[in-house]
Amino acid sequence: MPLPTMTNRFNAKPPARLELRGVDVAYGETTVVSDVDVLLEDGTIGCLLGPSGCGKTTLLRAIAGFEPVTRGSILIRGHRISEPDWTLAPEHRHIGMVFQDFALFPHLSVAGNIGFGLRTFSAPRRQTRVDELLELVGLSEAADIYPHELSGGMQQRVALARAMAPRPDILLLDEPFSSMDAELREQLAREVRALLKREAITAILVTHDQFEAFAIADQIGVLDQGRMRQWGTGFELYHQPADRFIADFIGHGVLLPATVMNSGQLRTELGRVDAPLSATLEAGSEVEVLIRPHDILYDEDSPREATIIARAFRGAEFLYTLRLDSGTEVLCLVPSHHCHEVGERIGFQLQAEHLVVFTKGDAG
Structure with a gap:
């Protein structure tokens, strides 16, 4: 078992690299993710792409610490955070997450939502970070209004800013554009990519939409029936598909x-x-x-x-x-x-x- 003091070593801040080594995830006796390897370098945006039920959200939940692994290991900054019979609690992983429904607090203003995870900051430091993110996501004029007064795209930006506020090691995005039409999804994916790159945040997105994946990700992993069929750039997946499934799933x-x-x-x-x-x-x-x-x-x-x-x-x-x-x-x-x-x-x-x-x- 890893040493109890392991989490303190994160303060050294080596590159926020994410690794999955031969990961299996099971529900009871049923294995839903099998033998998955991923290497996501510091500052890289990755994507888990695949049809419904392929295991991509389960894999994201395992990275977040909500699901245990039954084989293999997950590492951040070279430190194991999941392995069989041991899982570092989600709140100790220094991971941010943006959910499908954004999960904004309706009783808090835009600024209040963004600053929610900064309660341990001093008041001046917290205000500085909130102002910085409001400007970054283009919502400085909306600081004092409430989520229900915003469009879906604006709510998405607030959810992203809230997740980015504590400067997590890894940011996870679980189909954050799924409720929007196709044109807006691609536009927001490009905007989110620009924001993540400006903050140099390592991130991984789950989606079933290949055009959304192309718009946001540096590296894309295509999952099918719980297995990683190919990991590569969008260009590689389209022009150099590893098998017939990839050839059929990506593009026309x-x-x-x-x-x-x-x-x-x-x-x-x-x-x-x-x-x-x-x-x-x-x-x-x-x-x-x-x-x-x-x-x-x-x-x-x-x-x-x-x-x-x-x-x-x-x-x-x-x-x-x-x-x-x-x-x-x-x-x-x-x-x-x-x-x-x-x-x-x-x-x-x-x-x-x-x-x-x-x-x-x-x-x-």
């Missing part, structure tokens, strides 16, 4: 059957394409290649055509679902000033980069 795309022609070329029904291939794949091997919407280029003059079977307006672009003559469906992004109706045929060409190839034996 379809897997087309293909045949290996030689060491660097595939034959597909869209034509021949260059692709990174394993040296173990022999000519004639059957594989699948991931085709993203940006790989299908709209071209009015192309002899190759497909039929539009669905479209989605995205502002600057339409996302068209195209059906090839073979019946295969692909996705294509087209500038929205080219407006075509469902049922029309349009020309296209394959202009593929960052192709990802899966062999028949790949997991997913």
Whole structure:
């Protein structure tokens, strides 16, 4: 068991690095998080991303100290805060948390909410920190009003400022934008990222929204059925998915059957394409290649055509679902000033980069 005086060693303030080493979390006999490894460096914003029920909130609760681990360990600043049969109490972890419903105190003003966790500060020091955070989140003029008088976005900023006020080692955010529409979620995610970076706070966010994750996080971990499928940047997850699950979950795309022609070329029904291939794949091997919407280029003059079977307006672009003559469906992004109706045929060409190839034996 760690020494009772361990928490005093946090005063040395080494980098606020968060580590999870082979972590399992169980409810009774049911393991809901299994063998998860995470390394989040000081000042980095991480994200746990995945569908509902994948274990991301359970993992966040384990980091906060609300759930014990049944295997592995969790460390902050190199010190173990959770391991089997021993858990450092949440109030001793120096962790801040922003909840889905913000959990603001309705009877306290904005300033009162932000200063709530600073009761051990002297009055002048507390006022200085509250004023500093009010300015940081752009709410200096709202110091004396109450949460119900604020918009959802403003309430979110107050909740964030309250969690940041004691300068926690790690800040945890549990789907803090889930009640807002998609456009506002991304906007607030960018704002929160800027605030966290200005304060150099290490943070980890839970969300099911990949665009929210892309907007806020430096590193993203995709969870599925309690397991970490891939940990990396948004670019890596999109362009270098580790398996079929990641390829399907992140972004849009379809897997087309293909045949290996030689060491660097595939034959597909869209034509021949260059692709990174394993040296173990022999000519004639059957594989699948991931085709993203940006790989299908709209071209009015192309002899190759497909039929539009669905479209989605995205502002600057339409996302068209195209059906090839073979019946295969692909996705294509087209500038929205080219407006075509469902049922029309349009020309296209394959202009593929960052192709990802899966062999028949790949997991997913």
